[in-house]
Amino acid sequence: MLFGGSDYTCAPAADELEISVFGAGFGEAIAVHVGDNVWTLIDSCVLSSAGVSAQREYLADIGSQGARVQAIVASHWDDDHVKGFAGLLATYTGADFILAGIFGHQDFLAFAAEYDMPLTVVARGGVRELYAAIKHCVEKDRSPTFAAPSRRVFSADSYSHGAPVELWTLSPSDMEVRNFLRWVADQRQTVATTRRLAIGRKRNDLSTVLLIRVGLDAMLFGGDLEEEGKPDTGWSAILNDSGRPDHKSDVFKIPHHGSKNADHPGIWKQLVVANPHVVLVPWALGGGTLPSKADVDRIQGQTTNGYAASYVASTRSIKRGNAVDKTIRQSTRSFKTARHNPGLVRLRKKVGSVGAWKCELFGAAVHLSDYLSRSSSV
Amino acid sequence: MTDTARGEGPECHTDTQHVIPDIGLPRPKNLTITVAPRSRLITLQEWEGLVENVDQERGSFTARLYDLRRKDSKDVEIAEFDINDVEPDGQELILPGAVFRWIIGYRDAVYGKRERVSSLVFRRLPAWTTEDLKRSEERGKSLANALRWK
Numbered sequence: 001m002l003f004g005g006s007d008y009t010c011a012p013a014a015d016e017l018e019i020s021v022f023g024a025g026f027g028e029a030i031a032v033h034v035g036d037n038v039w040t041l042i043d044s045c046v047l048s049s050a051g052v053s054a055q056r057e058y059l060a061d062i063g064s065q066g067a068r069v070q071a072i073v074a075s076h077w078d079d080d081h082v083k084g085f086a087g088l089l090a091t092y093t094g095a096d097f098i099l100a101g102i103f104g105h106q107d108f109l110a111f112a113a114e115y116d117m118p119l120t121v122v123a124r125g126g127v128r129e130l131y132a133a134i135k136h137c138v139e140k141d142r143s144p145t146f147a148a149p150s151r152r153v154f155s156a157d158s159y160s161h162g163a164p165v166e167l168w169t170l171s172p173s174d175m176e177v178r179n180f181l182r183w184v185a186d187q188r189q190t191v192a193t194t195r196r197l198a199i200g201r202k203r204n205d206l207s208t209v210l211l212i213r214v215g216l217d218a219m220l221f222g223g224d225l226e227e228e229g230k231p232d233t234g235w236s237a238i239l240n241d242s243g244r245p246d247h248k249s250d251v252f253k254i255p256h257h258g259s260k261n262a263d264h265p266g267i268w269k270q271l272v273v274a275n276p277h278v279v280l281v282p283w284a285l286g287g288g289t290l291p292s293k294a295d296v297d298r299i300q301g302q303t304t305n306g307y308a309a310s311y312v313a314s315t316r317s318i319k320r321g322n323a324v325d326k327t328i329r330q331s332t333r334s335f336k337t338a339r340h341n342p343g344l345v346r347l348r349k350k351v352g353s354v355g356a357w358k359c360e361l362f363g364a365a366v367h368l369s370d371y372l373s374r375s376s377s378v
Numbered sequence: 379m380t381d382t383a384r385g386e387g388p389e390c391h392t393d394t395q396h397v398i399p400d401i402g403l404p405r406p407k408n409l410t411i412t413v414a415p416r417s418r419l420i421t422l423q424e425w426e427g428l429v430e431n432v433d434q435e436r437g438s439f440t441a442r443l444y445d446l447r448r449k450d451s452k453d454v455e456i457a458e459f460d461i462n463d464v465e466p467d468g469q470e471l472i473l474p475g476a477v478f479r480w481i482i483g484y485r486d487a488v489y490g491k492r493e494r495v496s497s498l499v500f501r502r503l504p505a506w507t508t509e510d511l512k513r514s515e516e517r518g519k520s521l522a523n524a525l526r527w528k
Contacts, residue, residue, distance in 0.1 A: 024452065025454070027452075027453075046452070049450055049451075071434075082522070096528070103525060104522055104525045104527065105522060106518045106519045106521075106522035106523075107518065108518070109518035109519075109521045109522050110514045110515045110517065110518025110519070111514075111518070113514035113517040113518050113521075114506070114510070114511065114514040114515070118426075120426060120467065120477050134521060134525065135521065137525060138521055138524045139524060141526075143504075143525075143526045143527060143528045144525065144528065145527070145528040146527050146528075150398070153409070165489050188511075189506045189511060190506070190511075190512060191505070191506060191507060192469055192505045192506070192507075193505055193506055194476070194502055194503050194504075194505055194506065195503040195504060195506060196473060196474070196475030196476050196477065197472045197475045197477060197479075198475060199475045253470045254427060261495065284454070285442070285454055285456055288456075298499055317455075318453065318455075320423055322421055323482075323484070323494060324422050324423045324482050325484045326494075327494055327496050328457075328482070330456045330496070331459070331463065331482075331496040332458060333438055333457075333458040333459065333460065334455075334456075334458045334461055335455070335457040335458075336457075336490075337453050337455045337457050338453065338454040338455075338456075339453050340451070340453050340454075341454035344402070347394075377497070
């Protein structure tokens with residue numbers, strides 16, 4: 001069981017929407033229920049010693065083993081979004097696999113193949129997880145669906161609640177794809193260099209943004225898409241796209257852990273309703289943490305309904321005994337630990353109802369107004 | 379007993395055997411000399427490290443550490459090290475994505491001296507070869523051609 005609490009194991013009703021956002025300090029995953037025990041899963045992280053994706057454990061915990069997973073989305077390939085992803089895909093064999101089409105380009109796959117070497121004991125690059133997922137598709141003759149700007153990748157109106165369900169991808173833009181291919185070309189190896197692991201790209205401009213509409217309700221999932229102020233990349237490209245669905249979302253998964261460089265004033269004016277429900281997943285890698293205090297203040301300036309799937313528990317090192325602790329201090333300029341601190345923000349609402357979303361917090365999840373007081377080193 | 383074969387080898391070896399080469403002098407065949415260990419390393423803590431960033435101006439690099447004594451741990455540890463703390467031959471290997479081992483322990487010399495040590499060892503993983511890169515290229519092409527997109 002991932003979390004405690006008597007309400008935790010309660011599955012959504014057939015006519016109930018659910019957005020469950022999992023976080024742990026490093027790692028994020030999302031499960032969306034659109035009705036009739038049909039789910040869309042976005043990204044993947046591992047929260048427990050079971051070693052499987054959080055969504056898999058969650059669906060078992062709430063008794064939804066018979067769940068029909070309609071789509072699995074890989075927003076991008078950073079380590080904190082893909083752990084357990086290949087296993088998720090292999091488990092739900094009937095699900096559509098949605099990812100940026102560029103991940104099927106021969107140059108990217110050659111790059112991924114170069115780095116697909118088990119030369120380490122524990123360390124793994126995120127690209128290996130995505131590469132395993134693509135190999136799985138080829139081996140199992142499974143056709144992935146490519147994400148592109150303003151592309152409706154799924155629609156159905158056969159749900160018992162009677163509302164039509166649509167999945168749209170809003171990115172990556174053509175310019176992002178070209179930029180990414182240039183980056184991949186720079187990463188290719190040359191003969192006689194020592195093997196290394198693939199390190200993710202610093203800027204997350206290739207991230208897939210997903211919009212799910214269920215009748216009049218809409219939910220926007222920002223992945224890790226960032227903004228650089230250019231009209232044909234990042235959030236600007238989405239806002240400038242006249243082909244995107246003209247519908248404001250009630251729920252918004254904040255991109256890139258709430259960082260300032262993933263925000264754009266147009267998101268709040270054009271893509272989401274006033275005072276939306278927003279969820280962010282904090283990120284802590286050693287001493288670096290997101291969101292910052294300024295990020296929290298900025299987001300709270302837009303909505304009072306903000307939540308964080310986790311908080312930064314501690315950056316203090318684990319105690320390993322005097323000799324080791326003393327040597328760590330003497331041998332490093334800095335040494336920081338981001339403690340695994342899993343939590344879940346769960347939002348539920350009857351399809352088409354005018355009432356507010358019901359929000360439940362499990363584990364380390366907190367209301368955004370409590371985030372700073374609960375976190376250390378922010 | 380002379381010990382010309384001993385040289386100045388790595389101190390962390392515990393036992394070493396050297397076979398005397400046959401140089402035509404009258405001596406028993408298959409003579410072996412067991413060299414007493416000079417020191418032994420008692421490992422207290424060990425990580426696998428992955429270089430995330432190198433800052434030449436600061437003379438340091440930042441790495442994500444994977445605790446090999448707590449492999450199931452999901453805590454994430456990050457450390458910044460001085461480049462000069464890596465042996466000179468290993469410094470050229472400090473690049474983003476490079477893998478290394480960090481060991482903390484006691485080194486016990488034969489005659490009782492003990493010192494606490496921290497050792498950063500960059501692994502010279504097998505280098506990419508022309509064949510490796512060609513194989514990756516072909517693998518990428520073959521997967522891309524086999525994928526049928528919707």
